[in-house]
Amino acid sequence: MKERPEKVPQRIPAHQEGTAPQLSAEEMRAIDEERSHYESDAAAGLEALRIVQRERGWISDDSLRAVSAYLGIAEAELEGLATYYQLLFRQPVGPEVIQLCKSSSCWILGCDRLQTTLEKALGIHPGETSADGIFTLLENPCLGACDRAPVLLMNEELHSHLTEEKLQALLAEKRQRHADQSAD
Amino acid sequence: MLINPLTKNIGADDTALDLGAYRNNDGYRGWLRALRMSPEKLIDLVQKAGLRGRGGAGFNTGFKWSFVPGDRQAQPVRYLVCNADEMEPGTFKDRLLMERDPHLLLEGMMIAAHAIGATTAYIFIRGEYHRAAKVLENAIGEAEQAGLLTPETTGWEQPLRIYLHRSSGNYICGEETALLNALEGKRAIPRAKPPYPQVSGLWGRPTVVNNVETLCNLPHLVTQGADWYRQLGRGEDGGTKLFGVSGKVNKPGLWELPMGTPVREVIENHAGGLRDGLTLRGFLPGGGSTDFLGPQHLDLPLDYDAVGKAGSRLGTGTITVLDEATCPVGLVLNLSRFFARESCGWCTPCRDGLPWVVHILQRIENGEGTMEDLELLREHTIRMAPGNTFCALAPGAAEPIQSALKLFEQDFVDHIRGKACPFH
Numbered sequence: 354m355k356e357r358p359e360k361v362p363q364r365i366p367a368h369q370e371g372t373a374p375q376l377s378a379e380e381m382r383a384i385d386e387e388r389s390h391y392e393s394d395a396a397a398g399l400e401a402l403r404i405v406q407r408e409r410g411w412i413s414d415d416s417l418r419a420v421s422a423y424l425g426i427a428e429a430e431l432e433g434l435a436t437y438y439q440l441l442f443r444q445p446v447g448p449e450v451i452q453l454c455k456s457s458s459c460w461i462l463g464c465d466r467l468q469t470t471l472e473k474a475l476g477i478h479p480g481e482t483s484a485d486g487i488f489t490l491l492e493n494p495c496l497g498a499c500d501r502a503p504v505l506l507m508n509e510e511l512h513s514h515l516t517e518e519k520l521q522a523l524l525a526e527k528r529q530r531h532a533d534q535s536a537d
Numbered sequence: 538m539l540i541n542p543l544t545k546n547i548g549a550d551d552t553a554l555d556l557g558a559y560r561n562n563d564g565y566r567g568w569l570r571a572l573r574m575s576p577e578k579l580i581d582l583v584q585k586a587g588l589r590g591r592g593g594a595g596f597n598t599g600f601k602w603s604f605v606p607g608d609r610q611a612q613p614v615r616y617l618v619c620n621a622d623e624m625e626p627g628t629f630k631d632r633l634l635m636e637r638d639p640h641l642l643l644e645g646m647m648i649a650a651h652a653i654g655a656t657t658a659y660i661f662i663r664g665e666y667h668r669a670a671k672v673l674e675n676a677i678g679e680a681e682q683a684g685l686l687t688p689e690t691t692g693w694e695q696p697l698r699i700y701l702h703r704s705s706g707n708y709i710c711g712e713e714t715a716l717l718n719a720l721e722g723k724r725a726i727p728r729a730k731p732p733y734p735q736v737s738g739l740w741g742r743p744t745v746v747n748n749v750e751t752l753c754n755l756p757h758l759v760t761q762g763a764d765w766y767r768q769l770g771r772g773e774d775g776g777t778k779l780f781g782v783s784g785k786v787n788k789p790g791l792w793e794l795p796m797g798t799p800v801r802e803v804i805e806n807h808a809g810g811l812r813d814g815l816t817l818r819g820f821l822p823g824g825g826s827t828d829f830l831g832p833q834h835l836d837l838p839l840d841y842d843a844v845g846k847a848g849s850r851l852g853t854g855t856i857t858v859l860d861e862a863t864c865p866v867g868l869v870l871n872l873s874r875f876f877a878r879e880s881c882g883w884c885t886p887c888r889d890g891l892p893w894v895v896h897i898l899q900r901i902e903n904g905e906g907t908m909e910d911l912e913l914l915r916e917h918t919i920r921m922a923p924g925n926t927f928c929a930l931a932p933g934a935a936e937p938i939q940s941a942l943k944l945f946e947q948d949f950v951d952h953i954r955g956k957a958c959p960f961h
């Protein structure tokens with residue numbers, strides 16, 4: 354079972370002429386660079402999705418179409434990739450993506466309790482985004498830091514030796530940062 | 538004598554060695570020496586040293602390379618792929634090597650590239666290893682700038698290229714043929730074998746896939762020789778290995794130790810034994826897809842064949858400890874959930890069997906199981922046995938289940954008879 358949002362992404366009506374979605378210059382540059390690393394151009398499709406997500410947070414239907422148009426790879430082909438790979442998101446995510454390790458060593462050291470804490474604090478289940486739009490919670494396989502269990506990734510930051518207190522403090526800090534940013 | 542070739546540069550501070558520091562510590566001497574050797578001699582050296590793949594299967598590395606066709610004129614395009622996917626539950630060894638001594642890995646890759654005639658190499662790294670990816674990218678840039686990959690250094694017609702590929706997820710990408718599909722930009726589904734990648738791999742070209750730790754063994758093996766390498770081990774296998782322990786122990790961690798070090802020494806001396814006065818019920822010797830072993834196996838030397846004879850696998854060499862206060866049924870359920878989620882869905886025993894196994898285990902854990910469920914679980918492990926599926930994911934998933942049913946049978950029975958989990 355993939356831990357994905359239960360809702361199937363809504364199909365957006367077909368694009369009108371002249372409004373074809375565009376890739377940014379930076380996205381095109383990064384995709385071209387990746388493309389030059391492989392013997393076959395088709396290999397760039399997966400890389401392009403990763404790049405677009407890096408720039409936009411997730412892969413919308415528009416983004417999929419833009420990549421399809423740019424690389425000449427069928428949309429269905431790209432959709433097949435986007436729905437296969439766990440780190441590609443076909444739904445919007447918050448600016449803070451939490452990947453909680455649910456594997457063996459973290460389980461032995463209490464990740465289930467941490468998950469309950471997170472679910473209560475954020476009011477969501479894995480695969481969902483909090484009502485304030487800030488946090489997305491995902492369950493992740495072993496993060497390769499089992500000697501520091503239990504652990505989670507908050508975007509690119511690894512947080513280890515977690516306790517419920519540490520977790521609450523971390524959420525409070527991130528909430529504060531986002532509140533400060535929106536006040537600016 | 539050098540006894541810790543994998544970690545000799547890794548100090549207490551948490552930084553990565555840059556090119557200058559690496560070279561000051563005799564770095565890239567193995568590469569320069571390998572370039573003066575013929576590929577045949579290099580392959581022979583690695584084979585004689587007895588280096589076995591650290592990705593889990595323990596296949597002799599030199600022997601693996603020897604299947605790459607020798608006629609370079611006929612097949613000039615060849616690839617080397619470093620498997621840095623490290624997603625096996627309980628495994629945390631490659632991360633250290635990449636984050637702290639990236640040039641050791643690059644040097645190992647260069648040596649392997651020379652052996653098999655590859656002019657393009659990829660590091661396939663899991664997407665969650667952000668720091669390791671940045672460190673490696675930087676190191677690749679340093680090596681390029683220093684001219685280590687140019688025809689002037691190598692004497693080859695083309696420069697050697699090393700690219701970092703960030704994976705977009707899924708444990709199955711670590712399986713070497715699924716990995717090749719991922720690199721080609723396809724869904725990561727394992728390929729039917731034969732043909733093996735050495736003959737027809739990436740885009741149908743001869744390709745070798747090696748684990749990070751395997752490649753990190755090469756630089757010193759080349760400078761110090763096969764005899765030195767063999768005698769590093771304490772038992773049958775040569776060399777050293779990163780052994781780790783996680784779970785409820787006093788000092789979870791990772792240590793470079795001789796192959797053949799007894800389990801007890803790793804768990805009791807290095808990891809400081811179990812914490813809070815707990816006793817050991819069992820352990821997974823090398824990740825979530827290895828069979829549980831019990832306290833009676835503590836004196837087992839950590840060698841591939843010795844662990845195999847005891848009924849498990851050395852796997853990745855990172856041990857997960859199961860203590861008396863943790864429910865074995867719960868742990869097996871946790872592992873089976875992981876494998877069910879990660880199944881690529883190609884073969885029936887895996888795609889349909891694993892969710893079924895999860896369902897049964899959950900039922901037992903909830904106190905709603907029956908004695909027939911145990912028989913059903915056993916049947917599933919037989920259906921997932923090697924040969925019934927395209928790849929080793931399902932056989933690997935069966936290992937902790939089948940061994941738990943033997944070692945911890947009473948715990949399963951107690952759940953069923955007592956109609957509840959005794960650990961709650």
Ligand SMILES: Cc1cc2nc3c(=O)[nH]c(=O)nc-3n(C[C@H](O)[C@H](O)[C@H](O)COP(=O)(O)O)c2cc1C
Nearest residue numbers: 590591592620622623624711712713747748751929
């Ligand atoms: C489901 C599955 C996942 C695997 N994941 C990894 C991995 O993350 N890293 C790795 O090196 N090998 C992994 N392997 C083993 C590889 O298929 C392959 O044997 C290995 O990379 C070969 O390198 P070595 O000979 O240097 O050990 C996995 C195998 C399977 C079946």
Ligand code: SF4
Nearest residue numbers: 881883884887926928
């Ligand atoms: S055993 Fe499982 S993961 Fe491997 S090919 Fe079959 S379905 Fe896919």
Ligand code: FES
Nearest residue numbers: 454459496498499
């Ligand atoms: S089990 Fe959580 S990091 Fe490995």
